[in-house]
Amino acid sequence: MRSLITVTLTALSLCACADNAATLTPQSNDRVKTEQITDGLDHPWSLAFLPGNEWLITERRGTLRRLVNGSLQEDPVSGVPEVVASGQGGLFDVMPHPDFADNQRLYLSYAKPCGDDGGTTAVGYGTYRDGALKDFRDIYVAEKACTNTAKHFGGRILFDNDGYLFVTVGDRGERERAQDTADPAGSVLRLHDDGRTPDDNPLAGQSGKAAAIWSWGHRNPQGLALHPDTGKPWLNEHGPRGGDEINAVEAGVNYGWPEITYGREYYGPGIGDTKQEGLAQPLLHWTPSIAPSGMAFVTSDRYPDWQGDTVHGALKLTHLNKVAFDGHKPLSEVRLLEERGDRIRDVRQGPDGYLYLLTDSSNGALLRVEPSR
Numbered sequence: 001m002r003s004l005i006t007v008t009l010t011a012l013s014l015c016a017c018a019d020n021a022a023t024l025t026p027q028s029n030d031r032v033k034t035e036q037i038t039d040g041l042d043h044p045w046s047l048a049f050l051p052g053n054e055w056l057i058t059e060r061r062g063t064l065r066r067l068v069n070g071s072l073q074e075d076p077v078s079g080v081p082e083v084v085a086s087g088q089g090g091l092f093d094v095m096p097h098p099d100f101a102d103n104q105r106l107y108l109s110y111a112k113p114c115g116d117d118g119g120t121t122a123v124g125y126g127t128y129r130d131g132a133l134k135d136f137r138d139i140y141v142a143e144k145a146c147t148n149t150a151k152h153f154g155g156r157i158l159f160d161n162d163g164y165l166f167v168t169v170g171d172r173g174e175r176e177r178a179q180d181t182a183d184p185a186g187s188v189l190r191l192h193d194d195g196r197t198p199d200d201n202p203l204a205g206q207s208g209k210a211a212a213i214w215s216w217g218h219r220n221p222q223g224l225a226l227h228p229d230t231g232k233p234w235l236n237e238h239g240p241r242g243g244d245e246i247n248a249v250e251a252g253v254n255y256g257w258p259e260i261t262y263g264r265e266y267y268g269p270g271i272g273d274t275k276q277e278g279l280a281q282p283l284l285h286w287t288p289s290i291a292p293s294g295m296a297f298v299t300s301d302r303y304p305d306w307q308g309d310t311v312h313g314a315l316k317l318t319h320l321n322k323v324a325f326d327g328h329k330p331l332s333e334v335r336l337l338e339e340r341g342d343r344i345r346d347v348r349q350g351p352d353g354y355l356y357l358l359t360d361s362s363n364g365a366l367l368r369v370e371p372s373r
Helices: 001-017 177-181
Strands: 027-029 033-041 044-049 054-059 064-067 093-095 105-114 118-129 134-143 158-159 165-169 187-190 214-218 221-226 233-237 244-248 285-286 292-297 312-315 319-326 327-338 343-351 353-357 364-370
Touching: 001 027, 027 364, 033 134, 033 353, 044 343, 044 353, 054 093, 054 165, 105 214, 118 165, 134 187, 158 221, 158 343, 165 221, 165 233, 177 319, 233 292, 292 353, 312 353
Parallel strands: 027 327, 044 093, 221 292, 292 343
Antiparallel strands: 033 364, 044 054, 054 064, 093 105, 105 118, 118 134, 158 165, 165 187, 187 214, 221 233, 233 244, 244 285, 292 312, 312 319, 312 343, 319 327, 343 353, 353 364
């Protein structure tokens, strides 16, 4: 109980002092170019790198594609679970287990069918070898988040350096759910790799609470990355009309949606306050919205001037967004590749140090970002 109180008080302290959310004046950079690796992808969502020069790409319609030695294979991976591929639903993230070389576990997040024509965010894994995913099983299903709204699934997954699995779940288009800690909607979850709930999660042991929740008050987080120095997850999330956010995710912290937001209703009026005591401010908000999706920290020598910066796909404003930070303070924002006009769904740093992008379209592409010369 003492540890829970400590976590809660720490979270409240963080929320109370983090009241200086920033928005930056973006600059443009047209010197960065891309090299196309492949196209012919149907609304790709996520990219994972496996040993042996094999890469996997999820397509929202429910297919998992293989790229072997740079060549897109005609046959998709077998054994992928059934998904709800309607609205914003479908097959989302793909992530190998940290010990994949030994256990061959491959994790997927997806919109799982539930209820009457509904869907909810689910995560599971199977054993992957040579184009086949076998014995797939769910390890977490957000059953209380089941709805037929077909939107705001979240769906990003990430392992931290201690082997815990983080999962984002959107508010499912029913915003009040993000403040209900009995409901996983609008939250970041923290799990063991087999789906069990860690005993030191902030709500563990509290009656009526969703023990898997790590943080809450999120709208629709679709970017998730591990900070290279602190080892803690950061995320980006969609706001409504404005108010997209970058947040450093802390245990037991309420990030405020919809009680606080820098966004507005799509038809004009405000939604809530921009700040309240006890609710965390974002590190940065994008207003107007860029619709962020996918996120990575740049650590590679390929981009020496970008090291430590965050990069984000932008779906609505169609560019690669780069934000430099000093600790938690945003310093500058640069918009790259605007001239291409691509909806960028995912961004990853590959094992070769290059950044790779997935473009969201019926003929989506995998692109490599070439450093500026």
